[in-house]
Amino acid sequence: MFDLFKIKIVYSKSHWVMPKIIIGVLIILGIIILIQESMKAKRENRPLFNFKGKRFFVENYDKLKLFGSIALLIIYIYAMKFLGFIFGSIIVISLFNILYSPKKDKKSILICIAISVIETLILWFVFGYLFEITLP
Amino acid sequence: MITFGIVQFFAALIGVIIGIIFGALPGMTATMAVVVFLPLTYAYDLSTSLYLLLGLYVGGISGGLIPAILINIPGTPSSITTGFDGYPMAKRGEGVRALRIGITASLVGGIISLIVLAFFTPVLARFAIKFSAVEKFLVILFAMTVIAALSRGNMTKGIFSGFLGVLISLIGIFPDNQMMRMVPKIFADQLRDGFQLLPVLIGLFAFSQMFEQAENGMKDTFVEEDVLKGKQTRKFSFKDLKGQSINLIRSSLIGTFIGVLPGVGGSAASLMSYSQCKAWSKHPEKLGTGQVEGLVASEAANNGLTGGALVPLLSLGIPGDSTTAALVGAFMLQGVQVGPLFISQNPKLWYTILFALLLCNILMFIVMFYPIKYLANIIKVPMSKLYPAVVLMSVVGAFSARNGNMFDVVTLIVFGVIGYLFGKIGLPSTTFLIGFILGRDLEKYFVDSLKGSGGSLLVFFQRPMGLVIWGLIIIFLIYAFFDNRRARKQNSAAA
Numbered sequence: 212m213f214d215l216f217k218i219k220i221v222y223s224k225s226h227w228v229m230p231k232i233i234i235g236v237l238i239i240l241g242i243i244i245l246i247q248e249s250m251k252a253k254r255e256n257r258p259l260f261n262f263k264g265k266r267f268f269v270e271n272y273d274k275l276k277l278f279g280s281i282a283l284l285i286i287y288i289y290a291m292k293f294l295g296f297i298f299g300s301i302i303v304i305s306l307f308n309i310l311y312s313p314k315k316d317k318k319s320i321l322i323c324i325a326i327s328v329i330e331t332l333i334l335w336f337v338f339g340y341l342f343e344i345t346l347p
Numbered sequence: 348m349i350t351f352g353i354v355q356f357f358a359a360l361i362g363v364i365i366g367i368i369f370g371a372l373p374g375m376t377a378t379m380a381v382v383v384f385l386p387l388t389y390a391y392d393l394s395t396s397l398y399l400l401l402g403l404y405v406g407g408i409s410g411g412l413i414p415a416i417l418i419n420i421p422g423t424p425s426s427i428t429t430g431f432d433g434y435p436m437a438k439r440g441e442g443v444r445a446l447r448i449g450i451t452a453s454l455v456g457g458i459i460s461l462i463v464l465a466f467f468t469p470v471l472a473r474f475a476i477k478f479s480a481v482e483k484f485l486v487i488l489f490a491m492t493v494i495a496a497l498s499r500g501n502m503t504k505g506i507f508s509g510f511l512g513v514l515i516s517l518i519g520i521f522p523d524n525q526m527m528r529m530v531p532k533i534f535a536d537q538l539r540d541g542f543q544l545l546p547v548l549i550g551l552f553a554f555s556q557m558f559e560q561a562e563n564g565m566k567d568t569f570v571e572e573d574v575l576k577g578k579q580t581r582k583f584s585f586k587d588l589k590g591q592s593i594n595l596i597r598s599s600l601i602g603t604f605i606g607v608l609p610g611v612g613g614s615a616a617s618l619m620s621y622s623q624c625k626a627w628s629k630h631p632e633k634l635g636t637g638q639v640e641g642l643v644a645s646e647a648a649n650n651g652l653t654g655g656a657l658v659p660l661l662s663l664g665i666p667g668d669s670t671t672a673a674l675v676g677a678f679m680l681q682g683v684q685v686g687p688l689f690i691s692q693n694p695k696l697w698y699t700i701l702f703a704l705l706l707c708n709i710l711m712f713i714v715m716f717y718p719i720k721y722l723a724n725i726i727k728v729p730m731s732k733l734y735p736a737v738v739l740m741s742v743v744g745a746f747s748a749r750n751g752n753m754f755d756v757v758t759l760i761v762f763g764v765i766g767y768l769f770g771k772i773g774l775p776s777t778t779f780l781i782g783f784i785l786g787r788d789l790e791k792y793f794v795d796s797l798k799g800s801g802g803s804l805l806v807f808f809q810r811p812m813g814l815v816i817w818g819l820i821i822i823f824l825i826y827a828f829f830d831n832r833r834a835r836k837q838n839s840a841a842a
Contacts, residue, residue, distance in 0.1 A: 216804040220797050226521030226528050228797075229790040233514045240507040247503060267771060269562060276561040284554075284760045287742065288753060300742075304735045311565045311731035330736050334743060342390035344747045 279310050296339070296346040300331040349699045350394035358395055359703060362402020363710045369403070370410025371725040373420045374560045375733070377407025378552045381673040383737055385545060385680070386744030393681040394699045398707070400677055401700070404670050405457060405707040408613060408649055409715060412449040414726045416642075417442060417575065422726075425613020425649035428621040428641070435637030440580035443720060447583035448639055449646040450715045452595060456647035457708035459599035460606065460654025464661075465701050467607075468690065471662035475687035480799065481806055484792035485816040487785050490609040490665045492820050494778045496827030501773065508774040512782025513789055518542060523794065537754040544676050546745040546759035547783060551776045552669060553741050554763025557734050559770060565731050575723055591643050594624060602648030606655020609665045609781060613649045620648030654704065661689050661697070666784060669777045675784055680748070 220228060268277075283306055290299035301324075308323035309315065338344045362384075369380035380403040388396030411426030416433030429449060436445035478486065495506040518529045519541030530538045560566075588595070598620040605616040624644035625631045634641045656667030657674075664686035666672035678685050683693065690697045715722060745759040746752065766776050800806035807813060 217802045218797055218804060219802045220794060222524055223526075225523055225794060226526040228794060230514065230517050230528055232793075233510055233517065236510050237507065237514065240503060240510065244503050244507060272562045273564040276565055277558060280558060280561045281760075281764065284738070284763075287738075288756055288760075291742075291756075292753070300739060304739050307735035307738055308732065311561070311734060313731065326732060327735065330739055334739055338386070338743055338747070344386075344389055344743075346743065346747065346751075 276310060280307070283307055283310065297331060297335055300334075301328050304331060348695065349702050350392075350695065351699070351702065355395055355398045355703070356706075358391075358398040359402040359706050360710055360714075362399040362404075363406040363707055363714055366403040366406020366408075367410035367413075367711070367715065367722070368406075368725055368728065370407040370426075371413040371422045372728060372730060372733070373414055373422050373726075374556065374730055375737075376423045376552070376556070377404055377411075377425075378669045378673055379556060379737070380404075380407045381670050382545075382549045382552050382676070383740045383744065385548075385673065385676050386740065386747055388677055389680065389747065393677070393683055394696055394703075396677055396681070397674075397696075397700055398703045400674060401703045402707045402710070404674075405650070405653055405704070405711050406714075407670070408653055409450070409453045409711050410725070411649070412453065412646055413446065413719075413723055416445045416449060417723060417726060423613065425617055425652065426645065427614045428617040428645040429649075431621065431635050431645070432638050432641035433645075435635070436642070437575075439637060440577055441637070442575045442723075443579050444581050444583040444587065445637075445642060446719045446723070447716060448587055448642055450712060450719065451585070451588060452591075452598075452643040452646040453650040454708055454712040455595050456599040456602055456650030457653055457711070458705070459596065459647075460603040460651040461701065461704050461708065462654075463600070463603045464654035464657050464704070468658050468662045471658065472687045472690050475663055476691075478687065478812070479810070480792040480795035481810055482812050482816060484789065484796055485807065485813055485820070486663060487665065487789045487792070489816050489820050489823070490659070490663075490785065491778075491782065492823050492827075493608050494611070494781060496823045496830070501775070502827050502831045504774055505778050508769070508776075509778040509782035511774075512779040512784075513786035515542065515779075516783045516786030517790060521790075537752075542758050542762075542783075543745075543748055543755050544679060544784065545748040546755045547762045548673055548676055548780065549741045549745055550759045550762025550764075551766040551769075551780055552673070553737055554759065555766025555770060555776065557737065558763060558767040560730065560734065565734070575720060587639055588643070591640060594627075594640050594643050595647050597623065597627070598644040598647035599651040602651025603655035605648070606652040606667050607658045609659055609667055611668065613652050613668065616648045616652045617645045620644045650708075657700070657704075660685055661700070662687060664689075664788070666781060669780060672777075672780050672784055 218228065283303055287299065287303040290303050293299070294302070304327040305324045308327055309320055312319050312323055335346065339346045365384070366377060366380050369375045370377055381400055384399065384403055388399060407423060408425055411421055411423035412429045412433065414420050414422040415426040415429035416437050419430040419434040421427045421430060433445045433449060436442070475486070491506070491509045494509055495502050519538055520527050527535065527539070601620040601623060602616040605611050605619060621641060621644050624640055625634050628634060628640060630638075652668065656671040659665040659667050660671045660674065664684075666675055675685065683689075683696070741759060742756055745755045748755055769776050769779065796806050797804070808817070
C-alpha cells in the first residue's frame with residue numbers, strides 16, 4: 212500500500228518528475244474552475260459560455276493605440292537590429308510619443324520627437340557611456 | 348558597519364522622488380517604478396542600488412495617496428481606501444490637511460514596519476536555517492497556499508495562476524541531469540536557461556499596464572477639478588493625530604502582517620486595516636464621510652507593508668509582494684542569495700537595508716510634507732509622455748540583463764501581452780510571478796527530499812517541523828474556503 216506514496220526518481224528521467232506533477236495539478240485545477248463556473252452559470256440560469264453581451268475589450272476601446280503599441284514594440288526589435296540603438300530608439304520612441312499624444316498638430320509632433328531624441332541620448336550616455344553597459 | 352555616503356544619499360532621494368511620481372500617477376505603480384529602474388543598478392554595487400530601489404518602493408507606495416485624496420482615484424492599488432475619507436475631506440476644503448495627515452500616517456506605518464522587520468527577520472531566519480529540503484519544500488508550498496487563500500473570491504484562479512508560474516519557471520535545463528524539457532527545438536539555444544526573471548517582471552508589471560492604458564485611450568490627465576485651488580478651511584496640526592495612536596499602531600501592524608504573508612498586495616492591507624478601523628471605531632457610521640481615522644488606517648497600513656514584505660524575502664527567500672519580487676531581481680543580478688543565510692552571511696548589507704529603509708521613509712516625509720501643495724501637481728503629468736520613456740528603459744533593461752540578448756526583449760513583449768491577457772481573464776499576475784520565482788526551488792527541494800527518502804512521499808509527513816507547516820497549510824486552506832464563500836456571497840449580494 213505504501214507504493215502509492217512512492218515516486219521513483221530515475222536519474223535520466225528526473226527532469227520530468229516535477230513538470231508532470233505540476234501539469235497534473237493544473238489540469239485538476241482547470242477542471243475545478245470549469246465546474247465552479249458551470250455551477251455558477253446554472254445558478255444564474257445562463258449557459259456556461261455566454262459570449263453575448265460580453266466583450267473582451269472595454270467599450271469603445273482605442274484600437275489604434277492598443278494594437279499600435281504592440282506593433283511598434285515588434286518594429287522596435289527590428290529597428291534596433293538594422294539601425295542600431297540610437298537611431299532605432301529615436302524613431303520608435305518618437306512614434307510611441309506621437310501615437311499616445313492627444314494632439315497631433317505639427318508643434319506637438321515636433322515636441323514628441325524632441326523628447327524622444329533627448330531621452331534616447333540621455334539613456335545612451337548614462338548606460339552605454341558612463342556605465343559601459345552593452346546596448347543593442 | 349553600513350554603506351553610506353553622498354552617492355547613497357542621492358540614490359535614495361532620487362528613488363523617493365521618482366517613486367512618488369510613479370505612485371501618484373494612476374496607471375503606474377510602485378512595482379513598475381522598481382522594475383523599470385532595475386537596469387540602472389547594474390553599474391552600482393548592491394547596497395547603493397538598494398538605496399535607489401527602496402526609495403522607489405517607499406515613494407511609490409506613499410505617492411498613491413495624492414490622487415486618492417485629490418481626485419478620488421488611487422494612484423496605486425494600495426491606496427484604494429485612502430480616498431474613502433480623504434476625498435470628502437478635500438472636497439470640504441481640507442485637502443492639504445488630509446494630505447499631511449496621510450503623509451504622517453505613512454511615515455509612522457513605515458517606521459513601525461521597519462522595527463518589525465529588524466527584530467522579526469533574524470528570528471525567522473535562525474529558525475529557518477535548520478530547515479532540510481523537506482521543510483523548505485513545504486514552506487514554499489505554504490507560501491503558495493497563502494497566496495491563494497487571500498485572493499478573495501478567486502481562490503482557484505489564484506492557485507492556478509501560481510502553479511502556472513511554477514510550470515513556466517521549469518522550462519529549460521534541469522541542473523541535476525542537464526536535460527532539457529518543455530523547450531521547442533527552434534528555441535533550444537535561447538531557452539536553455541528558461542525565461543529570465545527581469546524581462547518577465549517588466550513585461551508583467553510595466554508593459555501589460557501600458558497595454559491596458561492604451562486600450563483605454565491613454566488618457567492624458569485624470570484631473571477634472573482642482574480641489575486645492577479653493578480656500579483651505581482647516582489647517583493641519585499634529586494635534587489632528589491625537590487620539591489616533593492606537594489606530595496608527597494597529598493599522599501599521601495589520602499592514603506589516605499582510606506584508607509578511609507572501610503574495611498579498613497593498614490593496615489587501617489597506618482594505619483589511621480600514622475594515623478593522625470601522626469595527627473598532629466609536630462612530631463607524633461616520634467613516635467614509637471624511638474622518639481622520641479612516642485616512643490614518645489606510646495610509647499607515649499601506650506603508651506598513653513595505654517593511655513587512657521584506658521579512659519573508661530576507662529570512663526565507665520568499666517575496667512578500669510584487670515589488671519585493673522585483674527586488675529579488677536586483678539580488679539575483681548581483682549574485683546575492685536571499686534566504687535563511689542572508690543575514691549571517693551579509694551582515695553589513697542587512698544593516699544597510701535597515702538604514703536605507705529608515706532614510707527613505709524620512710526622506711519621503713520631508714519631500715512630501717512641506718511642499719505638498721506644489722507636489723500635488725504631479726498628478727497633472729501627462730502619462731502619454733511618460734510611457735514611451737518606460738518603453739525605452741524597459742527595453743534597455745531587458746536587453747542588457749544578460750549582456751545583450753535580443754531574445755530577452757522578445758520575452759519582455761510576450762510577457763507584456765500575457766500579463767495583459769491575465770488581467771482580461773481574471774488571473775492574478777502577482778501569484779503567477781511568485782510561482783515563477785519560487786518554481787525552480789520548489790522542484791529542487793522536492794526532488795532532493797525524494798532522493799533522500801528513496802522516493803517515499805511519506806518523508807513529507809515524518810518530521811515534526813514539517814507537520815507544523817502542514818498544520819498551517821490546512822488552517823489557511825480552511826480559512827480560505829470560508830472566506831472565499833463569504834466573499835462570493837457578498838459579491839452576488841452586491842450584484
